[in-house]
Amino acid sequence: MEKENFKIEKKKQTGEFEFIIEKRLLVLSITDGWSKELNLVGWNGNRAKFDIRDWNSTHERMKRGVTLKKEELKVILENADMVLKLIEKMEKDKII
Numbered sequence: 001m002e003k004e005n006f007k008i009e010k011k012k013q014t015g016e017f018e019f020i021i022e023k024r025l026l027v028l029s030i031t032d033g034w035s036k037e038l039n040l041v042g043w044n045g046n047r048a049k050f051d052i053r054d055w056n057s058t059h060e061r062m063k064r065g066v067t068l069k070k071e072e073l074k075v076i077l078e079n080a081d082m083v084l085k086l087i088e089k090m091e092k093d094k095i096i
Contacts, residue, residue, distance in 0.1 A: 021059060022048040033057055043067070 019041055026038040034054040041051040050073045053065020068076075076083075090096045 017044050019043050020048070025050075028052070034063070041067070 054063040
């Protein structure tokens with residue numbers, strides 16, 4: 001998918017919180033109209049963090065996800081080769 005970077009100008013409010021999607025970075029998968037995405041999201045007026053969760057097509061509704069500080073995402077990326085090798089071994093051994 002081509003990278004689509006945008007900032008949603010108005011804050012989206014649910015009954016409990018506000019969010020601004022600063023940048024859409026990566027679509028990981030799409031299932032039944034929901035897309036699992038890695039985005040840069042600001043929650044409740046705070047500085048934006050990396051965020052992985054499912055969004056509906058209008059980005060007004062979301063499911064539970066995980067929010068990561070840049071340092072946490074860096075740890076994942078720095079260890080990506082090790083994780084990929086582990087996945088390959090587990091697939092070979094039919095564990096996953």
